[in-house]
Amino acid sequence: MTGRTSLPRPGGNLPPLSLHVPEPKFRPGDKVDYTHLDIPPAGVQPRPDEGCAAAETNPLATDLIRVLDDDHSAVGPWDPRLDPATLRRMLRTMALTRAFDERMYRGQRQGKTSFYMKCTGEEATSVAPAMALADDDMVFPSYRQQGILISRGYPLVEMINQIYSNRADKLKGRQLPIMYSARDHAFFTISGNLATQYPQAVGWAMASAIKGDTRIAASWIGEGSTAEGDFHAALTFATVYNAPVIFNVVNNQWAISSFSGFAGAERATFASRAVGYGVAGLRVDGNDALAVYAATQWAANRARSNGGPTLIEHFTYRAEGHSTSDDPNAYRSAQEREEWPLGDPIMRLKRHLVGLGEWSDERHTAMDLELVNDVKAATKEAEKNGILGHGLHHPFHTMFEDVYEELPWNLEEQADQAIRERRSKWPEWKES
Amino acid sequence: MIEEAPVSLADAPTRRLNMIEAINDALDIMLERDPNVVIMGEDVGYFGGVFRATAGLQKKYGKTRVFDTPINECGIIGAAVGMGAYGLRPVPEIQFADYIYPGLDQLVSEAARLRYRSAGEFIAPLTVRSPFGGGIFGGQTHSQSPEALFTHVAGLKTVIPATPHDAKGLLIAAIEDNDPVIFFEPKRIYNGPFNGYYDKPVEPWARHADSVVPEGYYSIPLGKARTVRSGNALTVLVYGTMVHVAEAVLREKGIDAEIIDLRTLVPLDIEAVQKSVEKTGKCLIIHEATRTSGFGAELSALVQERCFYHLEAPIERVTGFDTPYPHSLEWAYFPGPVRIGEAVDRLMKA
Numbered sequence: 001m002t003g004r005t006s007l008p009r010p011g012g013n014l015p016p017l018s019l020h021v022p023e024p025k026f027r028p029g030d031k032v033d034y035t036h037l038d039i040p041p042a043g044v045q046p047r048p049d050e051g052c053a054a055a056e057t058n059p060l061a062t063d064l065i066r067v068l069d070d071d072h073s074a075v076g077p078w079d080p081r082l083d084p085a086t087l088r089r090m091l092r093t094m095a096l097t098r099a100f101d102e103r104m105y106r107g108q109r110q111g112k113t114s115f116y117m118k119c120t121g122e123e124a125t126s127v128a129p130a131m132a133l134a135d136d137d138m139v140f141p142s143y144r145q146q147g148i149l150i151s152r153g154y155p156l157v158e159m160i161n162q163i164y165s166n167r168a169d170k171l172k173g174r175q176l177p178i179m180y181s182a183r184d185h186a187f188f189t190i191s192g193n194l195a196t197q198y199p200q201a202v203g204w205a206m207a208s209a210i211k212g213d214t215r216i217a218a219s220w221i222g223e224g225s226t227a228e229g230d231f232h233a234a235l236t237f238a239t240v241y242n243a244p245v246i247f248n249v250v251n252n253q254w255a256i257s258s259f260s261g262f263a264g265a266e267r268a269t270f271a272s273r274a275v276g277y278g279v280a281g282l283r284v285d286g287n288d289a290l291a292v293y294a295a296t297q298w299a300a301n302r303a304r305s306n307g308g309p310t311l312i313e314h315f316t317y318r319a320e321g322h323s324t325s326d327d328p329n330a331y332r333s334a335q336e337r338e339e340w341p342l343g344d345p346i347m348r349l350k351r352h353l354v355g356l357g358e359w360s361d362e363r364h365t366a367m368d369l370e371l372v373n374d375v376k377a378a379t380k381e382a383e384k385n386g387i388l389g390h391g392l393h394h395p396f397h398t399m400f401e402d403v404y405e406e407l408p409w410n411l412e413e414q415a416d417q418a419i420r421e422r423r424s425k426w427p428e429w430k431e432s
Numbered sequence: 433m434i435e436e437a438p439v440s441l442a443d444a445p446t447r448r449l450n451m452i453e454a455i456n457d458a459l460d461i462m463l464e465r466d467p468n469v470v471i472m473g474e475d476v477g478y479f480g481g482v483f484r485a486t487a488g489l490q491k492k493y494g495k496t497r498v499f500d501t502p503i504n505e506c507g508i509i510g511a512a513v514g515m516g517a518y519g520l521r522p523v524p525e526i527q528f529a530d531y532i533y534p535g536l537d538q539l540v541s542e543a544a545r546l547r548y549r550s551a552g553e554f555i556a557p558l559t560v561r562s563p564f565g566g567g568i569f570g571g572q573t574h575s576q577s578p579e580a581l582f583t584h585v586a587g588l589k590t591v592i593p594a595t596p597h598d599a600k601g602l603l604i605a606a607i608e609d610n611d612p613v614i615f616f617e618p619k620r621i622y623n624g625p626f627n628g629y630y631d632k633p634v635e636p637w638a639r640h641a642d643s644v645v646p647e648g649y650y651s652i653p654l655g656k657a658r659t660v661r662s663g664n665a666l667t668v669l670v671y672g673t674m675v676h677v678a679e680a681v682l683r684e685k686g687i688d689a690e691i692i693d694l695r696t697l698v699p700l701d702i703e704a705v706q707k708s709v710e711k712t713g714k715c716l717i718i719h720e721a722t723r724t725s726g727f728g729a730e731l732s733a734l735v736q737e738r739c740f741y742h743l744e745a746p747i748e749r750v751t752g753f754d755t756p757y758p759h760s761l762e763w764a765y766f767p768g769p770v771r772i773g774e775a776v777d778r779l780m781k782a
Contacts, residue, residue: 191545203522229506403547
C-alpha cells in the first residue's frame with residue numbers, strides 16, 4: 001500500500017494545537033444578552049472629507065455611524081438634513097416594502113408561488129441608498145434589496161408577475177421568484193450565485209469611467225457572501241482602477257443558519273476589510289435610515305468625483321427566516337429579534353418624524369392601511385395573469401429563446417420535441 | 433467611420449501572417465472599428481501579451497482600451513460581464529486555458545445565462561481568448577484542452593481556429609457576436625502548422641496556403657465547418673492543432689479521407705458532419721483533450737444517432753489519455769501519428 005494511511009501523532013512537548021470553530025452567542029431557548037455589542041452614541045462619529053485618503057476612514061470602519069439618537073432626534077455631522085417630505089417618502093417606501101413582503105410571504109404559504117424572501121428589519125439598507133443614488137446609477141443587488149425596486153417606482157404588479165411566474169412575467173417564468181431584472185430601472189438581473197454581482201458592478205463602473213460617463217455603480221451582498229472569492233476580486237479590481245463603485249455589505253448577522261462568525265466577524269468588522277484594499281470603509285447603523293442615507297451620499301459623492309470606491313457595512317439584523325424554506329427557530333434564539341439593540345428601522349424613522357411634528361401615530365396607521373390595500377390591489381391585478389402552476393404561463397417556445405441571440409439547430413429540434421410531448425399528453429392542447 | 437468589407441475577398445490585398453499576427457490583426461481591426469471594444473488581461477497591455485497577441489495595441493489605442501489586469505481570472509471575467517452589461521464589447525484574455533477555472537463560475541453562471549435569465553435585458557457580448565492545447569512541453573498546467581467544459585454550458589459558444597486565415601476571420605466574428613464566445617487558440621500552431629512529428633523542425637506558416645490572410649476586415653461565420661480536403665473513404669472530424677496532424681497522417685497513408693475542421697464546436701455545423709459521414713460511411717474523431725466525456729463523445733453520439741444506417745464501421749475516437757497532461761511523457765500522451773494511424777487502419781479494414 002502506498003500513501004498515508006493514518007494521521008501523524010502529536011509529538012514532543014509542544015502544546016497541542018486546537019481548532020477554533022465559531023459558535024454563536026445564543027442558540028434556541030437561550031436568554032439573549034446583547035451587552036457585548038459595542039453600540040456608540042449617535043452623532044459622535046466624525047464625517048471626513050469625501051475626498052480623503054481611504055486610510056483616513058479606518059476609525060469609521062470599526063466605529064458605527066449613527067444619526068438618530070435615543071430620543072429619535074437627528075444629531076451630529078452625518079445628519080443628511082433631509083426635508084420632511086423626503087423623510088416621509090423614505091418612511092412610506094420602507095413601510096411599503098414591508099407590506100409587500102408580508103403579502104408575498106402569505107402568497108407563498110397559500111401556494112401561489114414556490115418561494116419568497118423577506119427583508120424585514122433591513123428595509124433601510126436598500127431604500128435609503130436607493131434614495132441617495134441617482135435613478136440611473138446602476139445597482140447590482142443580491143436577493144434581499146427589493147426596497148430598491150420599490151423605491152425606484154418599479155410597478156408592484158410587475159414584481160408580483162415575476163413572483164408568480166405568470167404569463168405577464170417579464171422574465172417569462174425562467175427565474176426563481178424574486179430574482180428580478182429591470183434594466184429600465186437600472187436594476188441588474190439577480191443571480192442565485194452569491195457575490196458574482198460584485199466584480200460585475202466594478203466592471204460596469206470601469207466601463208462608465210472608460211466612456212467618460214457620470215453614472216456610478218453600487219452593489220449589495222450579505223456578510224456571509226463576503227467569504228466568496230468574488231469579494232476579493234471585486235475589491236482588488238475596484239482599488240486598482242479607482243472604479244466609481246459603492247460596495248454594500250448588509251451584515252444582518254446570519255447567513256441562513258451560519259452566524260457572521262463564519263464570515264470572519266469574530267476578528268474584524270466587514271468595513272475594516274475595505275481599508276486593507278485601499279478602499280474607503282464606513283460602518284453604519286443599518287437600522288438608522290438617516291445614517292445609511294448619509295453614508296451612501298458620502299460614497300456617491302466620492303465616487304462621482306473620481307475619488308474611488310467605498311465599502312459600507314450596514315450593521316443590522318435579519319428579523320425573519322432566511323427564506324420561505326427556512327425555520328430560524330432551529331438554530332437561533334427567538335429572543336434575538338426582540339432584543340436587537342438597534343431596534344426597527346421603520347419605527348425609528350417614524351418616531352423621528354413624529355418628533356419633528358411632521359408625522360403622527362394616526363397618519364402612520366392610516367398609511368399602513370393604505371399600503372396594505374395598495375399591495376392587495378396589485379396582487380389581485382397580477383393574479384389575473386395567473387399564479388404559479390395554474391396554466392397561465394408564457395408560450396412553450398419561450399423556454400428555448402434567449403439562450404443565444406438566435407436559436408441554434410439543436411434548440412430548434414428540442415423545442416419541436418417539447419411541443420410534441422405536450423401534444424402527446426394533451427391532444428387538444430394548442431400553443432396560446 | 434466603419435469601412436464596409438470588400439464584396440469579394442478574392443479582390444482584397446493579402447499578407448502572409450502567422451496565427452499570432454492574424455489574431456493581433458483581428459484585434460487591431462476591431463479596436464479601430466468599434467469604440468466599445470476593450471481588451472484586458474494579465475500582461476496584455478504595455479508588454480503586449482506573453483504570446484505577443486496584443487503587441488502594440490495599447491500604444492495605438494491607449495490605456496483605457498487595452499489594459500493590464502490583476503492576476504485574478506474571476507475578476508477578469510466578472511468585470512467583463514459588468515462591462516458587457518454597460519454596453520461595451522470586452523475581449524478578455526486568460527493567459528492559459530489551464531487557468532480559466534477561477535473564472536468558471538462567472539462564465540457558466542453569469543455570462544452564459546445573462547441573456548436568458550433577464551429575458552434579453554442584459555447580454556454578455558464577451559470574447560474570452562485563451563491559448564490552449566499541448567505539444568509544447570507545457571506539463572500539467574500549460575497544455576490542457578478544456579473545451580468540453582464549455583461546450584456543455586448552454587449559452588456559451590466555443591470556437592477553435594486551426595489556421596491564421598480562420599483565426600482572424602473567426603475572431604472578428606466572435607467579437608461581433610452578441611453571445612459570449614470562448615475562443616481557444618491552439619498555441620502549438622501559433623508559429624507553424626504542427627504535423628505531429630515533434631522530432632522534426634517546425635514548418636513555419638509562411639509555406640502554408642492558409643497563412644495568406646486578406647488585409648482589413650472580414651469575418652468567417654460561427655457555426656460553419658471547413659472542409660480541409662474532400663474524400664470518399666472516411667470522414668475525419670477534427671479541430672485545432674489536430675487538423676494538421678490528421679492531414680499529415682492521412683496524406684502519408686494515401687487515404688481518400690474527407691477532413692472536416694469543425695472550427696466552431698457550439699454551435700456545431702451538424703449539416704457538414706452528417707453530409708460527410710453519410711457519404712463516406714466511416715467516422716474518425718480526433719481531439720487532444722482527454723477521452724472520457726470529451727467533446728468527441730458528443731460528436732460520436734450525434735453521428736450514431738443521425739447516420740446509423742450509413743455507418744459501415746464503429747465510430748473511432750482518437751484522443752488524449754484520461755490522465756493529467758504529463759511533462760516528460762508528452763509524446764506518449766499526445767494523440768500523434770501512431771495512434772491516429774492505428775485507428776485509420778482499423779476503420780479501413782472494417
